[in-house]
Amino acid sequence: MMITSRNVYLAVVTVVGLVLVGWGVASLPSFTPSLLFTLLLILAVAAQVTSTSLIGEDVTVEVSTAVSMAVLALYGAIAASLVAALAATVVILNTLRLSWPGWLRALERLGFNLGMVAVSMYVAGTLFELTQGWLGANTILGLIIPWFLAAIINDQMNLWLLIVILHLQNQVKPSTIWHQHKWAIPINVLVMSLGGGVLSFAVTRFDVIGIGIFFLPIVLSAYAFRIYVNQTRRQMERLEDLVAERTDDLKQANIELGELHKTKDAFLAVLTHDMRTPLSSIKAYAGVLGKGNLDEDQQARISRILLRNQDSLLEIVNNILEIEQLQSGTPIELNLVDFDVAYLTALVSENLIAQAEEKNIRLQYEPDPSPIMIHGDREKIKRVLTNLVSNAIKYTESEGTVVVSCESQDDYVVVDVVDTGYGIPEEELPHIFERFRRVKGHRHIAVGTGLGLAIVKSLVEAHQGTIHVTSQEGEGSTFTVRLPLHASQES
Numbered sequence: 001m002m003i004t005s006r007n008v009y010l011a012v013v014t015v016v017g018l019v020l021v022g023w024g025v026a027s028l029p030s031f032t033p034s035l036l037f038t039l040l041l042i043l044a045v046a047a048q049v050t051s052t053s054l055i056g057e058d059v060t061v062e063v064s065t066a067v068s069m070a071v072l073a074l075y076g077a078i079a080a081s082l083v084a085a086l087a088a089t090v091v092i093l094n095t096l097r098l099s100w101p102g103w104l105r106a107l108e109r110l111g112f113n114l115g116m117v118a119v120s121m122y123v124a125g126t127l128f129e130l131t132q133g134w135l136g137a138n139t140i141l142g143l144i145i146p147w148f149l150a151a152i153i154n155d156q157m158n159l160w161l162l163i164v165i166l167h168l169q170n171q172v173k174p175s176t177i178w179h180q181h182k183w184a185i186p187i188n189v190l191v192m193s194l195g196g197g198v199l200s201f202a203v204t205r206f207d208v209i210g211i212g213i214f215f216l217p218i219v220l221s222a223y224a225f226r227i228y229v230n231q232t233r234r235q236m237e238r239l240e241d242l243v244a245e246r247t248d249d250l251k252q253a254n255i256e257l258g259e260l261h262k263t264k265d266a267f268l269a270v271l272t273h274d275m276r277t278p279l280s281s282i283k284a285y286a287g288v289l290g291k292g293n294l295d296e297d298q299q300a301r302i303s304r305i306l307l308r309n310q311d312s313l314l315e316i317v318n319n320i321l322e323i324e325q326l327q328s329g330t331p332i333e334l335n336l337v338d339f340d341v342a343y344l345t346a347l348v349s350e351n352l353i354a355q356a357e358e359k360n361i362r363l364q365y366e367p368d369p370s371p372i373m374i375h376g377d378r379e380k381i382k383r384v385l386t387n388l389v390s391n392a393i394k395y396t397e398s399e400g401t402v403v404v405s406c407e408s409q410d411d412y413v414v415v416d417v418v419d420t421g422y423g424i425p426e427e428e429l430p431h432i433f434e435r436f437r438r439v440k441g442h443r444h445i446a447v448g449t450g451l452g453l454a455i456v457k458s459l460v461e462a463h464q465g466t467i468h469v470t471s472q473e474g475e476g477s478t479f480t481v482r483l484p485l486h487a488s489q490e491s
């Protein structure tokens with residue numbers, strides 16, 4: 001340990017305290033009746049433990065010092081000093097049990113606190129005895145002044161001994177500490193002088209019963225206070241649980257947000273990639289066209305390629321616009337008319353024949369011979385069918401087959417789009433209608449946003465219809481749309 005003014009001060013206070021305690025212990029036999037003394041000692045400890053847990057370690061209302069003051073009046077300064085020191089020690093031991101600062105710190109704290117209260121009480125006690133001797137124990141002034149004087153001196157000595165160590169140790173300004181504690185001074189002085197006076201009076205008049213009169217309320221209030229503290233602690237724990245729970249919720253929300261961001265980033269990456277392919281193609285062929293000297297056949301072929309690429313771009317843009325609208329929660333506006341679904345299915349298939357042929361895929365349409373009329377939004381249903389058939393072509397190898405059929409079953413029209421393509425893995429099937437969802441292995445097969453099927457599902461459901469898929473990986477898929485023949489009234 002280094003020799004610093006703090007350490008020297010600490011050592012001096014501790015040693016003086018220990019000397020006083022030693023002197024007190026040596027004088028124990030003279031403190032008679034000893035039962036009374038022991039009871040007062042217990043009372044002091046009980047009061048101190050209660051008041052520290054009530055207000056905290058830093059500022060204590062000196063209930064126990066009131067007991068020491070009574071001891072002072074009954075047994076003298078050295079007895080009071082011993083009682084005060086023991087009460088303080090028990091409290092410090094009690095707080096050390098809760099938070100252990102390490103051996104040296106614990107000893108320092110014990111020593112200093114013991115010294116502080118022993119010295120203060122001894123000095124106050126000596127002054128008490130002097131003034132009482134001077135004023136006489138039975139005069140009115142002799143009954144009042146020594147008590148108040150001792151209380152003030154005791155309280156201030158305690159405070160200043162503390163201020164000095166805090167100043168040496170943490171360079172805290174003495175005035176700051178004094179201001180922090182000043183509100184407690186009048187309370188302490190009152191409790192010490194009145195409490196001490198009343199207790200010593202009760203003991204002189206009623207002996208051990210006098211302690212009971214004082215002791216019982218303190219024990220009861222200590223008990224009530226324990227219950228209160230425990231309840232508060234439990235409430236705090238519950239609060240902490242609640243906070244922990246909320247923190248978990250927040251963490252979960254953050255994870256979800258992170259996933260959403262990832263999905264969005266992935267979507268943007270795919271999107272820019274997907275838009276780049278048709279755009280580069282358009283750029284390249286436009287360049288070829290610009291050079292001129294192409295025969296008509298070549299020109300026609302290039303213009304077909306340009307148009308197809310434009311269609312791809314348009315589809316991507318349309319999908320994004322549409323999904324935005326569907327996501328916004330506004331109900332889908334349906335432009336309801338009566339139309340023939342069988343004819344529409346044929347038309348859509350015909351429109352996509354060229355696309356199928358380009359991939360060498362056989363696109364077959366097996367129509368119901370008679371018209372199937374429904375009441376719905378023709379453009380939207382056309383979009384549904386186009387999407388499904390074009391997906392079937394997109395996700396089928398060349399030489400494969402896509403069969404589209406349309407028939408009425410009871411009150412429904414059922415459109416099947418069957419392909420002999422790559423199929424969808426079983427674990428993906430339940431999610432395939434979710435937005436941005438694409439089968440991993442399909443990404444390099446065809447451009448796409450993973451929005452088409454989500455839009456298709458919303459549009460079908462807006463018509464009170466259903467969409468269903470069965471698929472076998474490597475063998476093909478069947479998408480089945482069922483639309484009610486009469487149900488699509490104004491929505």
Ligand code: ADP
Nearest residue numbers: 391392395423438439442448449450451452453
């Ligand atoms: P995309 O723009 O990617 O085609 P869709 O929402 O239309 O988006 O389809 C989502 C995914 O479902 C596709 O990426 C593909 O993996 C899978 N899929 C859709 N239709 C078929 C099909 N007929 N055969 C196999 N997989 C399909």
